[in-house]
Amino acid sequence: MFFVDTLEIEGLGNRSYLAGGRTAAVVIDPPRDIDQVIAAATRRGVRIAYVAETHVHNDYVTGGLDLARATGARYLVPAGASVAFARTPVADGDTMRVDEGLVLRALATPGHTPHHTSYVLEQEGRGVAAFTGGSLLIGSVGRPDLVEPRLTERLARAQHASARRLADELDDDVPVLPTHGFGSFCSSAQAEGDTTTIGAERATNDALTLDVDTFVARLLAGLEDVPAYYAHMGPANAAGPTALDLTPPERADAEEIATRLAAGEWVVDLRSRVAFAEGHVAGSFNFEGEGGLATYLAWLIPWGKPVTLLADTPELIAKAQRELVRVGIDRPAAAATGDPADWIRAGERLASFxxxxxxxxxxxxxxxxxxxxxxxxxxxxxxxxxxxxxxxxxxxxxxxxxxxxxxxxxxxxxxxxxxxxxxxxxxxxxxxxxxxxxxxxxxxxxxxxxxxxxxxxxxxxxxxxxx
Missing domain, CATH: 3.40.250.10 (Rhodanese-like domain)
Known part of the structure; x- marks a missing residue:
């Protein structure tokens, strides 16, 4: 028997997967905070034999290299991807034995990127799960405009062909397990539902129901602005991300908060918008820790600008750190927790609106x-x-x-x-x-x-x- 565990990366609207058999498994498109992946494998009692990337990601920093090094797994990266680290290059049709009776087969599915590769888990020669990354998604496909503007239409046409290849090669009951489509701006549209199959997509997905010219026109017309931080994700992933550091940031007192604001640094209040409106440090910005923190803070902040985090509790600071390292904001300059009145100097008042x-x-x-x-x-x-x-x-x-x-x-x-x-x-x-x-x-x-x-x-x- 085989298993597939879904790892939700909710802040970024993505999913990763742990799939395998009795003793060994493969991880598809892991997040940067690999501890949760290792914990999932431990619960299953399996060894991580492979770590596989469907593409060089544009919307988050991968944990793939770090996870492969930590576990001794082979790191599978599409052969067409230009990267600066040692990996096992994967080409169309390559197969990897994951466990007894379980094989992972690579399918070239260009479109989201030129080198994009999907992976089919096969049990006794039959496909039982398709890990489609940014190719065929739930009700849509990955956007084709994140690599190079001059390639966008060509990649859109490739998305159409790749989706049809998946549909042609796989049975209707095979689950489609994409990385994108649950809030990520890497998706051309958002998923309506949590699960799908090749058969369901064959009946409803534009890539499988429209001719190529109509599909491309519709896809290109619906593309929205690309988050600014995406420009930094691909290069970071191609260079090989460093191991993350989630140790608590240095504590900031009222004087340091004021000094950092005066220096033009960003002070970000993670509390609810209700609490922020009632009283906050003048000059601070409100990005709710329970909202789309990673996407919107990374999108708006000038890249590399030091950020100080404010929150009710240390737990909210820790949660925010975990989300932010996924998009390359590695170390907060400082942090403060507790009562907002303690974040301002004596004689000053909290602002409100x-x-x-x-x-x-x-x-x-x-x-x-x-x-x-x-x-x-x-x-x-x-x-x-x-x-x-x-x-x-x-x-x-x-x-x-x-x-x-x-x-x-x-x-x-x-x-x-x-x-x-x-x-x-x-x-x-x-x-x-x-x-x-x-x-x-x-x-x-x-x-x-x-x-x-x-x-x-x-x-x-x-x-x-x-x-």
Missing amino acids: RRARFADLAGARERGEELVVLDVRRASERAGGFIDGSVHIPVHELHGRVGEVPPGVVWVHCAGGMRAAIAASLLDAAGRAVVAVDDGFGAAADAGLQLTRPAPADPLSASPARK
Whole structure:
């Protein structure tokens, strides 16, 4: 018998897999914090014989090299990937014996990257699981525009061919086990559901139901902005990531926090957006530790800028560290926990700002208050409808465009509240009067706010919203 254990990397919207038999296993696309992978293998009582990468990742720092070194496993990397470390290059059709009766077979599936490789676990010669990385996903495929703009259309066409190769070579009941598609911006769209099979994808996936020209047009029309930190992930993975360090950061007192803020460093408050709005260190930014911390902080922060973390508890600091090392933010400059009143110097006061609902915004407009409505959603979300008269600056662009926000009290909103809280903290730190709208966008129309709903230029270009 074989097993497949799924390791959820929720902060980044990815999955890794541990798969094997009675005594040995392979790990597919491991996260950088390999302790959880080793623990999973220990629970199974198996030796990690192979560590396999489907591609050189663009959205996170891999733990593959570190895991292979720690366990003595063979490190399988697609032969076409240019890397600076010793590995076992894998080409199309290569097979590796994982355990008795279990073989791992490599299938070249270019598209997400030129060298992308999927792996099929075979038991007694029959495929029983397909690890598809950034190729065939649940209801979609991996985006083809992360390598080189001039290659994007060619890779989109390759995605179509690769998805069809998987469907042609595998039985309908074979589970499709992708790395991306659960929140990662490496996916061209997000998964609707947690599981799928070749047969289910054959019936519904655009790559398998549309002709290549229609598929490519739809795929390219739906691509959104690439997180800025992606530019650093591929090179880090190709060079060979260093082992991570999760030891607690140095403790910062109020004086050090003030000094770091004065030096232009980032001080990031991990508490809930409710707690932050009620009272926070002036100049600090709010990225909730329970939200999309790794994606949004790594996207917005100037790369290499020192960051100090603030939180209620040491446990939240530790959780944030684990998420941040996955995207190459290795060591916080310092950290502080406990009561926010202890994070400011004697005689100073905590800053605060209002939170509201869309109904409150409607009321303020009816009273004729001088205000600015700032929409920080992505362009694809705004295309589905927006509040009349609102200003649009996506949250990932706001830090560099604060000066473009018109004068007045800024009522900032997103689709659900998390990104609005980030944006409100950026504006508050810049000295703007701000109100964070903590509400689902669906409530805007219910509150009586007039919406503009532009007709889409192409009905195939709609892209589902992320957080």
